[in-house]
Amino acid sequence: EAGVAQSPRYKIIEKRQSVAFWCNPISGHATLYWYQQILGQGPKLLIQFQNNGVVDDSQLPKDRFSAERLKGVDSTLKIQPAKLEDSAVYLCASSFTQGGYYNEQFFGPGTRLTVL
Amino acid sequence: AQTVTQSQPEMSVQEAETVTLSCTYDTSESDYYLFWYKQPPSRQMILVIRQEAYKQQNATENRFSVNFQKAAKSFSLKISDSQLGDAAMYFCAYRSPSHLTGTASKLTFGTGTRLQVTL
Numbered sequence: 001e002a003g004v005a006q007s008p009r010y011k012i013i014e015k016r017q018s019v020a021f022w023c024n025p026i027s028g029h030a031t032l033y034w035y036q037q038i039l040g041q042g043p044k045l046l047i048q049f050q051n052n053g054v055v056d057d058s059q060l061p062k063d064r065f066s067a068e069r070l071k072g073v074d075s076t077l078k079i080q081p082a083k084l085e086d087s088a089v090y091l092c093a094s095s096f097t098q099g100g101y102y103n104e105q106f107f108g109p110g111t112r113l114t115v116l
Numbered sequence: 117a118q119t120v121t122q123s124q125p126e127m128s129v130q131e132a133e134t135v136t137l138s139c140t141y142d143t144s145e146s147d148y149y150l151f152w153y154k155q156p157p158s159r160q161m162i163l164v165i166r167q168e169a170y171k172q173q174n175a176t177e178n179r180f181s182v183n184f185q186k187a188a189k190s191f192s193l194k195i196s197d198s199q200l201g202d203a204a205m206y207f208c209a210y211r212s213p214s215h216l217t218g219t220a221s222k223l224t225f226g227t228g229t230r231l232q233v234t235l
Binding site: 003004031033035040041042043044045048055056091095098099100101103104105106107108109110 | 149158160162227228
């Protein structure tokens with residue numbers, strides 16, 4: 001079974017530029033998550049989708065970050081314009097459904113963003 | 117809001133020895149889930165072990181076991197017979213059950229403990 005795919009793996013941009021990340025979840029997984037992992041910290045949830053609907057985006061900086069999952073499968077996360085503090089690893093995860101003790105979240109390899 | 121604290125930024129263990137990683141958390145909920153995740157260098161984060169707060173028996177997965185102390189809000193991970201492949205960042209995480217959060221199922225992570233395994 002293929003895991004969660006993310007691209008690109010690495011991205012370096014100048015501040016005020018825009019950037020987009022792509023995630024392809026495990027086939028059949030209805031729930032998709034984007035986490036931000038700043039160096040030295042644990043991952044923090046930015047947004048959770050159930051199919052193509054947003055479940056939780058309370059920690060998403062909506063003035064510069066946007067995310068979509070139009071067909072309920074792939075998802076893109078965009079930052080526009082980027083700030084220095086956006087330098088982090090962006091992790092995508094997916095799960096078969098939401099909630100539940102045995103509902104495991106599977107993580108992708110992440111995209112490491114450096115903003116100069 | 118729930119918080120998770122890992123007070124050991126780095127730990128080191130010799131191969132074949134046992135090491136314990138600490139985790140404490142703060143919550144007002146009586147039912148919840150706790151997890152330990154492993155993040156090897158440049159590789160995916162994977163689930164190591166999970167524990168439901170209502171289960172008194174400590175979870176065990178092969179060489180990995182937990183010591184869950186609900187009253188103390190402590191959830192430590194013990195790795196027995198450590199192997200070189202155990203070297204990684206280990207994150208403790210908390211999740212509220214869906215009957216409390218509705219549809220949201222986010223994980224709240226600690227800051228991680230970097231485990232080194234030496235020969």
